[in-house]
Amino acid sequence: MSNKISETLTFECETGNYHTFCPISCVAWLYQKIEDSFFLVVGTKTCGYFLQNALGVMIFAEPRYAMAELEEGDISAQLNDYEELKRLCLQIKKDRNPSVIIWIGTCTTEIIKMDLEGMAPKLENELGIPIVVARANGLDYAFTQGEDTVLAAMAHRCPEQILLIERKKVIQDSNIQNLFSFLSLEKKEETTNKNFEKLKKNPPLVLFGSLPSTVASQLSSELKRQSVQVSGWLPAQRYTDLPSLGDQVYVCGVNPFLSRTATTLMRRRKCKLIGAPFPIGPDGTRAWIEKICSVFGIKTEGLEKREEQIWENLKDYLNLVRGKSVFFMGDNLLEISLARFLIRCGMIVYEIGIPYLDKRYQAAELSFLQNTCKNMSIPMPRIVEKPDNYNQIQRMRELKPDLAITGMAHANPLEARGINTKWSVEFTFAQIHGFTNARDVLELVTRPLRRNNNLENLGWSNLTKKETKNEI
Amino acid sequence: MKLAYWMYAGPAHIGTLRVASSFKNVHAIMHAPLGDDYFNVMRSMLERERDFTPVTASIVDRHVLARGSQEKVVDNITRKDKEERPDLIVLTPTCTSSILQEDLQNFVDRASITSNSDVILADVNHYRVNELQAADRTLEQVVRYYLEKARRQGTLDQSITKEPSANIIGIFTLGFHNQHDCRELKRLLQDLNIKVNKVIPEGGSVKDLHDLPKAWFNLVPYREIGLMTAIYLEKNFGMPYISITPMGIVDTAECIRQIEKHVNNLVSNKKFNYEPYIDQQTRFVSQAAWFSRSIDCQNLTGKKAVVFGDATHAASITRILAREMGIRVSCTGTYCKHDAEWFKEQVQGFCDEILITDDHTKVGDMIARIEPSAIFGTQMERHIGKRLDIPCGVISSPVHIQNFPLGYRPFLGYEGTNQIADLVYNSFTLGMEDHLLEIFGGHDTKEVITKSLSTDTDLTWNHESQLELNKIPGFVRGKIKRNTEKFARQNNITNITVEIMYAAKEALSA
Numbered sequence: 001m002s003n004k005i006s007e008t009l010t011f012e013c014e015t016g017n018y019h020t021f022c023p024i025s026c027v028a029w030l031y032q033k034i035e036d037s038f039f040l041v042v043g044t045k046t047c048g049y050f051l052q053n054a055l056g057v058m059i060f061a062e063p064r065y066a067m068a069e070l071e072e073g074d075i076s077a078q079l080n081d082y083e084e085l086k087r088l089c090l091q092i093k094k095d096r097n098p099s100v101i102i103w104i105g106t107c108t109t110e111i112i113k114m115d116l117e118g119m120a121p122k123l124e125n126e127l128g129i130p131i132v133v134a135r136a137n138g139l140d141y142a143f144t145q146g147e148d149t150v151l152a153a154m155a156h157r158c159p160e161q162i163l164l165i166e167r168k169k170v171i172q173d174s175n176i177q178n179l180f181s182f183l184s185l186e187k188k189e190e191t192t193n194k195n196f197e198k199l200k201k202n203p204p205l206v207l208f209g210s211l212p213s214t215v216a217s218q219l220s221s222e223l224k225r226q227s228v229q230v231s232g233w234l235p236a237q238r239y240t241d242l243p244s245l246g247d248q249v250y251v252c253g254v255n256p257f258l259s260r261t262a263t264t265l266m267r268r269r270k271c272k273l274i275g276a277p278f279p280i281g282p283d284g285t286r287a288w289i290e291k292i293c294s295v296f297g298i299k300t301e302g303l304e305k306r307e308e309q310i311w312e313n314l315k316d317y318l319n320l321v322r323g324k325s326v327f328f329m330g331d332n333l334l335e336i337s338l339a340r341f342l343i344r345c346g347m348i349v350y351e352i353g354i355p356y357l358d359k360r361y362q363a364a365e366l367s368f369l370q371n372t373c374k375n376m377s378i379p380m381p382r383i384v385e386k387p388d389n390y391n392q393i394q395r396m397r398e399l400k401p402d403l404a405i406t407g408m409a410h411a412n413p414l415e416a417r418g419i420n421t422k423w424s425v426e427f428t429f430a431q432i433h434g435f436t437n438a439r440d441v442l443e444l445v446t447r448p449l450r451r452n453n454n455l456e457n458l459g460w461s462n463l464t465k466k467e468t469k470n471e472i
Numbered sequence: 473m474k475l476a477y478w479m480y481a482g483p484a485h486i487g488t489l490r491v492a493s494s495f496k497n498v499h500a501i502m503h504a505p506l507g508d509d510y511f512n513v514m515r516s517m518l519e520r521e522r523d524f525t526p527v528t529a530s531i532v533d534r535h536v537l538a539r540g541s542q543e544k545v546v547d548n549i550t551r552k553d554k555e556e557r558p559d560l561i562v563l564t565p566t567c568t569s570s571i572l573q574e575d576l577q578n579f580v581d582r583a584s585i586t587s588n589s590d591v592i593l594a595d596v597n598h599y600r601v602n603e604l605q606a607a608d609r610t611l612e613q614v615v616r617y618y619l620e621k622a623r624r625q626g627t628l629d630q631s632i633t634k635e636p637s638a639n640i641i642g643i644f645t646l647g648f649h650n651q652h653d654c655r656e657l658k659r660l661l662q663d664l665n666i667k668v669n670k671v672i673p674e675g676g677s678v679k680d681l682h683d684l685p686k687a688w689f690n691l692v693p694y695r696e697i698g699l700m701t702a703i704y705l706e707k708n709f710g711m712p713y714i715s716i717t718p719m720g721i722v723d724t725a726e727c728i729r730q731i732e733k734h735v736n737n738l739v740s741n742k743k744f745n746y747e748p749y750i751d752q753q754t755r756f757v758s759q760a761a762w763f764s765r766s767i768d769c770q771n772l773t774g775k776k777a778v779v780f781g782d783a784t785h786a787a788s789i790t791r792i793l794a795r796e797m798g799i800r801v802s803c804t805g806t807y808c809k810h811d812a813e814w815f816k817e818q819v820q821g822f823c824d825e826i827l828i829t830d831d832h833t834k835v836g837d838m839i840a841r842i843e844p845s846a847i848f849g850t851q852m853e854r855h856i857g858k859r860l861d862i863p864c865g866v867i868s869s870p871v872h873i874q875n876f877p878l879g880y881r882p883f884l885g886y887e888g889t890n891q892i893a894d895l896v897y898n899s900f901t902l903g904m905e906d907h908l909l910e911i912f913g914g915h916d917t918k919e920v921i922t923k924s925l926s927t928d929t930d931l932t933w934n935h936e937s938q939l940e941l942n943k944i945p946g947f948v949r950g951k952i953k954r955n956t957e958k959f960a961r962q963n964n965i966t967n968i969t970v971e972i973m974y975a976a977k978e979a980l981s982a
Binding site: 020049108111410 | 475485486510524555572602977
């Protein structure tokens with residue numbers, strides 16, 4: 001009895017006049033994740049001003065990032081870029097002694113065509129410190145895609161897997177040959193008993209995406225329960241611990257905005273990509289684990305029960321959100337996964353705004369979204385790529401959603417007009433991955449709703465003066 | 473190239489946007505890449521604005537890079553004209569667009585043919601001026617545009633108002649305590665029986681700008697923005713202006729005396745005398761004069777302080793500390809390098825040394841060297857103070873959200889003197905208290921003999937879980953530890969592993 005019209009997802013594309021963070025903001029979380037790194041943003045005062053204000057108090061904590069602020073002489077090529085960068089990097093080496101310097105290219109370096117990729121290897125030799133170049137600029141990317149450019153650049157620096165395999169082959173020749181049955185096809189027979197299956201090692205699996213170390217180890221241990229070993233993370237806690245890659249290595253993303261990294265891993269490092277929904281929400285986490293296990297031919301154990309348990313624990317929050325409507329304005333690419341989770345929670349999603357949608361990389365997530373809508377008998381939300389904030393606000397005025405997930409530029413004005421908002425940025429900084437953190441997502445989503453329960457009946461939800469023509 | 477972590481004044485376009493969005497019904501369109509509209513976040517968050525910030529971007533992306541903006545900017549202007557019907561659209565260049573060197577003026581000319589709004593291009597060079605200079609320039613540009621337009625159309629009425637009146641120039645969005653200062657200035661003028669003709673740019677309408685020359689004089693409270701406009705109005709309309717910042721008792725009095733002079737120049741029949749008002753306010757309404765005589769302030773005599781901020785606030789505070797409170801200002805400085813001469817002249821004789829820099833590390837080094845008892849500076853100096861354990865009062869932007877208080881906190885006028893006295897006094901006493909605590913070893917000197925609240929039990933944390941626990945930020949670690957142990961006890965687990973920690977988190981929904 002499913003409705004024919006709503007069975008397919010509709011994709012639209014608007015003008016791209018929307019508010020989001022500049023992708024250089026990725027330094028904020030990446031410098032903390034990669035402990036021995038130093039991020040040098042080669043840009044102008046505008047970039048610096050953004051970082052300083054967006055990062056707030058972090059600025060005062062002697063961060064391991066800095067601006068290489070371009071001056072008029074740099075723009076007009078009166079100064080030699082190479083010499084200038086060398087001077088700054090020597091300074092950084094002296095003051096901080098990092099294991100890697102990451103140059104973040106910006107709009108300005110793009111426009112003046114500063115050859116960062118060309119200069120980096122030369123300077124790397126002279127300096128003796130690896131220099132990784134990532135072009136995380138606002139001309140091409142939005143917000144979280146900044147991380148994507150950095151990780152894609154880092155994928156090139158991961159050591160080659162061959163060495164490891166060779167070493168394994170040596171071991172294989174010795175007595176514990178059986179453990180590496182996956183390497184020789186003839187060994188892969190049904191004769192292995194259950195216990196042996198448990199011990200069997202999966203091919204090397206590298207997960208990519210920057211997560212707080214706690215969340216990373218939670219996901220790793222989640223896989224370990226299904227006897228899947230994670231052989232490494234991109235990025236690792238330290239640059240010197242980057243995982244090995246190669247054609248034997250399986251890779252799987254943990255975040256929906258990592259399409260360039262995925263492409264690089266497949267095409268340049270010949271890794272095998274596991275396309276799965278993302279481990280956001282208990283439904284996503286289970287689907288993610290199941291997909292990985294299915295690729296390795298492992299039957300999952302107790303996963304269903306585990307998911308149920310988590311849902312059980314969320315009951316109080318689910319009661320709050322059920323039947324409520326959400327509007328994603330779109331600015332950080334987590335939108336599809338979050339919408340899918342919220343639909344499963346019983347919410348109605350009117351619109352999923354998203355800066356950029358890689359339908360191939362997000363394929364599994366998209367079809368999961370579709371299935372979730374069907375299972376919950378909820379109409380498919382419209383997916384709007386490169387949204388237009390002005391139009392969205394007009395639509396919101398009609399739809400009157402119970403919750404708008406939006407950037408900080410629109411949050412206060414919407415609240416003043418009686419629309420509850422949740423800052424989308426918080427989803428990027430909060431811990432939202434895995435079974436353990438499902439509650440944190442709902443904690444965020446329900447916060448404005450819970451706030452309302454407290455302030456109900458005070459009669460001042462609309463706090464704007466006389467409605468003018470263009471406002472909600 | 474310059475290695476920089478932090479800057480005092482923002483890029484030029486921020487200044488332009490601050491002026492544009494302060495006016496009513498003026499829309500700014502930035503020619504900028506995605507993500508450069510961070511200004512909207514700042515305005516919405518810091519000022520807690522209820523309305524949508526009237527700033528949009530005409531996005532510069534790859535296509536623009538390859539083919540030029542072509543119709544895009546013009547389309548965006550005409551679209552905004554239809555959607556919002558603003559009186560004025562300000563096309564704002566950014567650092568990106570200034571290197572592209574597109575002919576933005578051409579877009580403006582084309583767009584103004586079709587749109588009902590006036591359209592202008594903000595005339596600021598990104599690589600030469602900073603936020604404050606750009607704001608000053610943009611305000612002058614807007615005022616000039618409308619006055620010249622009125623003159624051309626013959627609608628410019630140059631007669632002055634019957635009663636004495638004044639324009640307040642330079643109150644704008646994201647300004648340090650600007651809203652409160654504006655209210656205080658209005659009150660001051662009202663006390664003097666002077667009408668407020670116009671306040672610009674905050675809350676002003678560009679349609680009313682042609683009324684500016686009706687005022688008897690202009691009051692420019694801040695050095696950083698408004699002076700260019702005042703000078704333009706003086707040159708073209710013979711309007712006198714007062715640029716003495718009425719901050720502190722002495723300068724407020726001086727500012728009022730200047731007002732008296734200008735007002736008396738224009739009246740023939742009676743002469744105004746504000747001296748009794750000044751005397752009354754100084755001695756009895758403001759508490760600051762009395763405060764500086766009181767025993768409290770005596771304790772501050774000769775204490776060392778350091779001042780840093782924008783030119784207006786740093787200069788005024790320096791003089792208040794030295795002249796009105798007897799505090800020794802060891803060093804004073806500003807990041808307004810473009811206004812260094814004026815600043816030096818203002819603080820001459822009120823401090824031991826002067827520091828003109830926009831490099832916060834130099835300011836930090838100076839503070840560390842001098843070791844003052846208190847700092848009066850920006851948020852940056854507050855953080856330097858934190859690191860060095862020196863109290864700091866924030867007296868100037870750049871600022872955080874806590875510097876946009878909801879309560880009434882002017883820095884100008886007679887109420888301002890009270891606020892400043894509190895700020896100064898509180899900074900120092902806190903410092904004293906701290907110092908005494910250190911000497912006498914803190915409030916609670918008894919040794920702690922009781923065990924911690926979570927009783928020592930049979931529970932053991934293995935190495936991994938211990939490590940994991942240490943990764944959790946300090947302020948929640950205790951709670952996580954207690955919850956985990958509670959969970960372990962409930963489940964008869966004695967050895968706490970990482971898995972147990974996660975399980976506890978899930979089970980206790982924490």
